[in-house]
Amino acid sequence: MAQKLPYKSLVQLDRNASAALYVQVCNAFIALITKGILQPSDMLPSSRTLAELIGVNRNTIKLAYEELVSQGWAEAVERKGIFVNSKLPTAASRPLPDAHLGPHEAFVWHNRFRNALPSKDLQKAGLAIDDGFPDVRLAPIDHLMREYRSLSRKFYGKNFLRYGSSAGSERLRISITNYLSNTRGLTVSPENVLITKGSQMGIYLAAHLLLGAGDTIATGISNYLLADETFREAGGNILRIPVDACGMDIDYLEKALATTSIKAVYIIPHHHLPTTVTLSSERRLKLLDLAKTHRFAIIEDDYDFDFHYDNKPYLPLASIDHNQNVIYIGSISKTFAPALRIGFMVGSTEFVRAAASLRELIDRQGDTLMEEAFSVMFDNGEVDRHFRKSLKIYKERRDLFCDILASDFEEEISFNVPEGGLGIWTTFSPDINLHKMSHEAGRKGLYIDDGDFYKNESYATNALRMGFASLNEAEILKALKTLKEVLPNAR
Amino acid sequence: MAQKLPYKSLVQLDRNASAALYVQVCNAFIALITKGILQPSDMLPSSRTLAELIGVNRNTIKLAYEELVSQGWAEAVERKGIFVNSKLPTAASRPLPDAHLGPHEAFVWHNRFRNALPSKDLQKAGLAIDDGFPDVRLAPIDHLMREYRSLSRKFYGKNFLRYGSSAGSERLRISITNYLSNTRGLTVSPENVLITKGSQMGIYLAAHLLLGAGDTIATGISNYLLADETFREAGGNILRIPVDACGMDIDYLEKALATTSIKAVYIIPHHHLPTTVTLSSERRLKLLDLAKTHRFAIIEDDYDFDFHYDNKPYLPLASIDHNQNVIYIGSISKTFAPALRIGFMVGSTEFVRAAASLRELIDRQGDTLMEEAFSVMFDNGEVDRHFRKSLKIYKERRDLFCDILASDFEEEISFNVPEGGLGIWTTFSPDINLHKMSHEAGRKGLYIDDGDFYKNESYATNALRMGFASLNEAEILKALKTLKEVLPNAR
Known part of the structure; x- marks a missing residue:
């Protein structure tokens, strides 16, 4: 009989918790019901009995029972008492796990990430x-905070807390077009720019728009691991191209194209990751010509553009491509601070619009307040000053x-x-x-x-x-x- | 002959641009070369001639030519002059588009987002x-800014700008476990919690881990559009289940399961979107039993939990599930401000670890500084005060x-x-x-x-x-x- 249950130990209350006592009592009974310890039509102890047993005011128990009834877990039968709702399905008594969630789940799924390398967490690394990675101590975080504060205090600034465009802040997209034009001779419109969370999101979006199951993408034989994993996650096969002191071997790629059809090439022409080599001018032009002939996309990851110590940096492929084959990806996180996730992706209007639609499914939109703050810092020269200084x-x-x-x-x-x-x-x-x-x-x-x-x-x-x-x-x-x-x- | 080109109009300089004049000259020549207007082995005008033609100091031209040579676009032949690098591939003269990027691109891809509804941008909407959506004017943004400032000034706070865990701030994961326990009677460990960018990212991650091409997921006949689109994007088929005044019709689902195998049910038991109905207690238990028997996952979207005006809110399915079939998704964005993208996903250790691996490919990690600031606001009661007030x-x-x-x-x-x-x-x-x-x-x-x-x-x-x-x-x-x-x- 339910009335003989050891309620004193089953209904444990925490008087320091922020949840009201009656809510705790109510939840304890829901747990007893859902675990099958209390079955449909079982009678609950009277409020007086339970109040004495667990040492609380009788009104607390009454409130808890009212709540159970209003939520449909229990029903009040006049002059008899409170009973577990007889219409609830009969639950087989379920085992009570020690902790609520263990390592494994009961449903069927295929964990294709079981062997993934854990991501590096350097926040507690010390030396x-x-x-x-950049030195976060150099990042002009005070300036960023000042812009945050200033924006969040303004009447119009509050509006940046509402839902905005999944393509990113319009103002930052304009600032980025100016920055790309001034630094890279890359002339585009704001409609060609999507604000991302770091360059990684640009790689992810491009991969998922370009690749379907079984499609092939060419990458360096040594390559940025997270890019490779992203292409595989999107269903792509990877065609490895050798990389020497002049960058990716484009002659090798040309020969491979005779027998293999590819959807895209992923390349970091400026400083190949990991080996840091720069793609030569000859190879740049040849790669662009191959893309035109074979109608594949070039995903140009240029996260490193702003750091060049001797010559002026090479212009990106995107700046010298006149056939719209290049999807250009850059990052501000890499130059400021990794945990401030801001980057951009440049492509045709149609490609950027599709990327914004996919991005909406991923996280709806970015942090507009941060995007607006960065826009101010681009426009007032703070970003440029930080680049020069660092x-x-x-x-x-x-x-x-x-x-x-x-x-x-x-x-x-x-x-x-x-x-x-x-x-x-x-x-x-x-x-x-x-x-x-x-x-x-x-x-x-x-x-x-x-x-x-x-x-x-x-x-x-x-x-x-x-x-x-x-x-x-x-x-x-x-x-x-x-x-x-x-x-x-x-x- | 290249020397007779109208350089005065081809090399346009902008004296107000932030790029140095010699860089502008250099980039103008790279454009002439890549467009095929200057061909391999063509001679460049002498620095004296060009300097006079376009009205700049001769040293500017010399610097530009040095840069062209060092990047491999040109070569210096002693006592003869500067020539376009003879080893560059011969480029057919390419048409020069008016704007650099137009609406369409040249590579082959399938735009499955062509008919997507544009996302709503309410930042300029006025009334x-x-x-x-929440009233962003009520959000305790001053408190958030204070925590930001305070963290960013501390020595240990700077470390939160470095790369961290793709599962999110450890401290916020602990704060969220306390909050879930106090408000929902849901007892989990920080290893069961992933910090997301709003509830949308929780839906996206769960969908991509659970569904492969052709897998079926059950949703309400009326449903949150972005969830449906996410399931389709992941390759899933949607099985529509009627929804009445007591929520999703679980008897209908049970009958469907006799002939259809499903990987998951997506449900908003608390207030179904769009019709706001609440799932009854009987149906809750029945759904959990079906999940146990048929080994499918329940994606419980509970973005709305904190807003309940009459009774206390129902406990989530996750709190009364003892079989680890529920993946629980919540949002802080919905209670604070949509553009502050913070949410969480709760599941088994293994599922959360896989979700963190997928999330790493998407955007590497969240904004740790914001996550830490929210953790402080959970712990000092600011979040709770905001919930009560709003x-x-x-x-x-x-x-x-x-x-x-x-x-x-x-x-x-x-x-x-x-x-x-x-x-x-x-x-x-x-x-x-x-x-x-x-x-x-x-x-x-x-x-x-x-x-x-x-x-x-x-x-x-x-x-x-x-x-x-x-x-x-x-x-x-x-x-x-x-x-x-x-x-x-x-x-």
Whole structure:
């Protein structure tokens, strides 16, 4: 009989919780009903009995019972009492798990991400030789906060908190067109620009619009891992193209096109990831001609454009393409701070409109207040000032980092000084075990990668990228000193 | 001969642009080369000649030529001059488009979003009867800004600008578990929580993990349009289930399961969108039992939980499910401000880990600084205070709005007073043309929907949702007065 249940232990109340006591009692009874401990038509204890048992005011119990009745879990029968709703389906007594949710679920699905590498979380890393990330301490976060505050206080600013366009803030799209024109000679209209959450969302959108199941996309034999995974997730097959000191081997691509039809090429012409090489002028023109002839798209990932230390940067493919084959992707996150997710994607009006429709299904829209704030900072020159300032600092850091690598790691590490970007591609002598190195460095308080992120099914080398930009002079000295100490234990 | 080209008009300089003059000259020549106007081995004019022609200092031209040579576009032949690189592929002279990018692109792709409804942009709407959105003027944006500022000034706060976990801020995941436990009796661990960009991203992630091409998902015959589109985009087929005053017809679903195998049910048990009905207790238990027997997932979209005016809200399915069949989705954007994109998804550890892997491909991670700021506001009670305050205000607005609908629109509109949520499902008499009404209202400065958003291939009615929450008393009076004036012209 339900009345003999040990309610004192079954109905546990937490007097410090923010939920009212009567709600806690009500929820406890719903749990007893849904677990099958109380069955349809079982009588509940009288409010007086229960109130005494669990030590609360009788009115609390009455309120709880009223709530159970109004929600349909219980029914009041006049002069008899309160009963579990007789119309509820009879529930077999269910086992009560210790924690509510365990590691596994009961429904059928195919987890194709079971073997995915966990994403790198550097927020608690301390001293870290990262993949080539910016120094967040240089980001003009005070200026950003000032614009946030200013916008959020204005009457019109409040409107930016409402639903907006899934293509992004109109004002930022205009600012970006000006910025692209001034820095890259790329003349487009705001309708050709979609504001994204970092360059990754640009890759994702382009991949899902271009690729269907079984479609082929060409990428470098070494390539940015998250791009490859995105293309596979979209259903694509990957055609690997060799990469040498002049970038992707476009002659190889041309030969492959004789037998293989492709939907797109994904390329980082400016500084190939991971090896940092730049695509030569000849290959640029040849790639554009192939795209025109074979009618494939070029996804040009140019997240690195703003960091170039010696020459002026090459113009992007998008700036010299006159046939609308290039989808151009850039990032502001990479130049400001990774956790401020802002980027852009440039394409034909139709392609951008389709990308905005897909983006609406993903997260509806971006954070308009942040987008507006960045627009102000583009327009008042703050973005430009930040680029110039950090470029100067990063060049000094690159030089210092490379000098030490050359002098102190001559036997262990070979590398080329990168013309731009925030990382150095370092190849280790074969007797050094990068997993061991990463582990040993971690024990001494230094985060450094184990190189797995740069390998894929057709590319393996004893190498990794070393980011120099996020470390100041003292930190570079300390990090490389630690690395040097660790290497003998990594053989 | 290249030397006879009209360089004065071909090399146009903008002295107000932020790009240096030599960069502009360099880019102009790259454009001439890539368009085929200058061919491989063509000689460039001497720096003296060109400097005079276009009226700049000769050193500017020299710098530009050096840049062209260093990038591989040109080559210097001693004692002869500067030539276009002879190794460049010969480019056929290409037509120069007026604007760089037009509406269409040259590559082959299938635009499955061509007929997508454009997303609603309410940021410039002025007076609007929306779909049921919060009043952004009530959002405690000053508090949010204060937490932002405070975090961004702290040494440890800067670390939140670095790359973090794609599952979201650990601290916010803990705050959300406490909030779910206190408000919904839902006891989970932070490993069961993924921070999303609003509830839409939860729907997107769940759909793409659960559905493959040709898989079936059951939804209400009337349903949230963006959810349906997301399921189709993921490759799913939609099985429509009738919805009555007690919510989705679970008996109908049970019969359908005899012949159709499904991967998931998408349901908004609390206030069905668009019609605002609540799923009854009997149907809740029956649905959970069916999920257990047939091993399908329940995607429970509970974006509306925090707004309930009469009873306490029903516990979510997730709180009474003891078989791990429910993926629970919620939103903070809907309670604070749509453009602040924060939501959460709750599931088994394995499902959440896979969702985090997929999310990494989409946008890498969320805005950690915002996530941390919201965590502070959950923990110090600010979120709770905002819920209570806005709930009181929204109840008053609902009552006023419904009173006027009942008294002034008796002949034109039928509706039920919603128990919760921010919108009223209003059915118009058949002689009123909603497109005409929307158009006529727009002419009088009132935004109101035309009802298309609520129709689908198997559901059409002369109805729409009217949001009461985003309008204050004076605005409600004004909006409904305008609507009343407009209706005679909409027949």
